[in-house]
Amino acid sequence: MRRRSVLAGAVGTAAVAAWGGGTAEAVTGDGAGRLLGAGGLLGADGLLGADGRPDWGAVRAQFRLDPDWVHLATFYLASQPRAVREAVAHLARQLDADPMLLPTHLTLPDGPTGWDRVRQSLAGYLGGEPEHLALAASTTIGLGLVYNGVITRPGQEFLLSDDDHDVHRGAARLAAEKHGARLRLVPSWFADSAQATADEVVSAIRAQLRPTTRVLGVTWVQSRTGVRMPVTRIAEVVAEANRGRKDTDRCLLVVDGVHGLAAVDADAARLGADAVVAGTHKWLLGPRGTGVVWLAPWATEQVRPTFASFIASEGTPALSPGGFLAFEHAFALPVSVAFQQALGRSRVAARITELSTRAKRGLARIPGVTVHTPTAPGMSAGITCFSVRDHRGSDVVTMAAERKVRLSSLYRDSLGYARIGTGIMNSPQDVDAALRVVRDIARG
Numbered sequence: 242m243r244r245r246s247v248l249a250g251a252v253g254t255a256a257v258a259a260w261g262g263g264t265a266e267a268v269t270g271d272g273a274g275r276l277l278g279a280g281g282l283l284g285a286d287g288l289l290g291a292d293g294r295p296d297w298g299a300v301r302a303q304f305r306l307d308p309d310w311v312h313l314a315t316f317y318l319a320s321q322p323r324a325v326r327e328a329v330a331h332l333a334r335q336l337d338a339d340p341m342l343l344p345t346h347l348t349l350p351d352g353p354t355g356w357d358r359v360r361q362s363l364a365g366y367l368g369g370e371p372e373h374l375a376l377a378a379s380t381t382i383g384l385g386l387v388y389n390g391v392i393t394r395p396g397q398e399f400l401l402s403d404d405d406h407d408v409h410r411g412a413a414r415l416a417a418e419k420h421g422a423r424l425r426l427v428p429s430w431f432a433d434s435a436q437a438t439a440d441e442v443v444s445a446i447r448a449q450l451r452p453t454t455r456v457l458g459v460t461w462v463q464s465r466t467g468v469r470m471p472v473t474r475i476a477e478v479v480a481e482a483n484r485g486r487k488d489t490d491r492c493l494l495v496v497d498g499v500h501g502l503a504a505v506d507a508d509a510a511r512l513g514a515d516a517v518v519a520g521t522h523k524w525l526l527g528p529r530g531t532g533v534v535w536l537a538p539w540a541t542e543q544v545r546p547t548f549a550s551f552i553a554s555e556g557t558p559a560l561s562p563g564g565f566l567a568f569e570h571a572f573a574l575p576v577s578v579a580f581q582q583a584l585g586r587s588r589v590a591a592r593i594t595e596l597s598t599r600a601k602r603g604l605a606r607i608p609g610v611t612v613h614t615p616t617a618p619g620m621s622a623g624i625t626c627f628s629v630r631d632h633r634g635s636d637v638v639t640m641a642a643e644r645k646v647r648l649s650s651l652y653r654d655s656l657g658y659a660r661i662g663t664g665i666m667n668s669p670q671d672v673d674a675a676l677r678v679v680r681d682i683a684r685g
């Protein structure tokens with residue numbers, strides 16, 4: 242804990258302090274406190290009220306979201322808070338002025354930024370170590386790196402469910418085809434998503450694991466159903482199955498963590514998984530085109546790089562694809578992490594839960610509406626899936642948009658649920674506005 246808060250402090254203080262126009266302050270003390278200190282730093286002062294709790298109105302003011310709309314789909318792709326936009330612009334200015342500042346001379350106002358710093362700040366947030374992180378431009382690319390890289394023998398299988406996202410199943414399918422492995426899909430890990438329990442999920446998975454299962458892929462928070470998978474319990478089942486297996490036969494638990502990271506108050510690196518992959522441009526509110534791959538220390542040996550890396554030549558960091566990338570985005574990530582840490586991960590998660598619970602309760606009271614996400618906060622997070630009798634999810638999204646309410650649905654999904662995503666930029670009034678619109682749609 243201590244180590245993490247020092248890291249957070251370093252980034253928070255430094256990255257945000259110096260934009261106030263002053264010189265960079267020494268990297269000491271409590272990051273969140275300094276972040277919010279005097280000087281109107283990046284507009285971040287005032288994020289916490291006198292009681293030390295986030296002022297959600299001030300948080301909302303950080304975003305350039307169109308005020309004419311109610312935005313309940315921001316988990317799709319982040320609208321960046323002001324602090325992050327400023328960081329990106331600051332780095333872009335340097336690159337435009339002199340591209341030869343690469344690779345080591347780009348700075349946030351407090352000092353150098355680069356891959357090491359990015360990995361250090363993310364490691365602090367994930368509860369892991371920088372040497373166990375690789376960086377990728379999205380969840381999709383991170384999943385591709387993991388599945389493509391896993392050392393696999395013909396006859397081994399990747400086991401996923403139809404509820405996992407297209408890009409997750411796609412990464413597994415492409416890698417399986419290449420390596421002579423097999424992709425086995427079960428329809429779902431539960432009979433009815435709204436009633437899903439951890440016991441049900443765990444026993445369904447236990448029944449499906451085989452000696453040839455090389456990867457079990459799950460989604461921390463499913464975008465198709467809103468179900469939060471009990472990853473720690475699943476990891477126990479996988480550990481049981483792995484007892485006595487050689488490393489090359491071990492089943493790796495690969496987690497698509499994108500809708501859990503910064504929506505759930507848990508250390509992603511301590512869930513018990515072997516790999517956690519997440520875009521940082523959704524709930525973490527990071528610069529677009531950024532993401533992270535965490536591997537358990539033992540798993541590094543089991544995953545080979547797909548691309549030449551500019552970051553490292555060995556270990557997990559060497560999985561990070563090289564080439565010249567959107568450096569102004571990637572190297573601004575420490576500011577997103579600092580922003581989240583200033584608010585506090587548990588407070589952020591609690592706010593997201595409070596709003597999604599309001600959405601679920603409200604939807605459940607509307608005749609003709611069915612909620613497909615569990616009510617229990619332990620089995621859900623910030624995505625609430627629902628359907629309206631006689632309407633496809635995408636039609637509900639279109640009709641809501643006519644009333645300037647942004648909802649979302651899964652593209653090309655036969656289930657076709659509509660979704661309300663509640664983030665820290667949202668208010669109870671936003672949720673209520675969506676509920677009114679859904680009620681009108683259901684009335685016909």
Ligand SMILES: Cc1ncc(COP(=O)(O)O)c(C=O)c1O
Binds near residue numbers: 380406
């Ligand atoms: C569960 C899940 N995984 C992966 C992705 C793809 O994420 P990215 O855009 O970071 O590749 C999405 C897209 O929203 C998703 O919902």
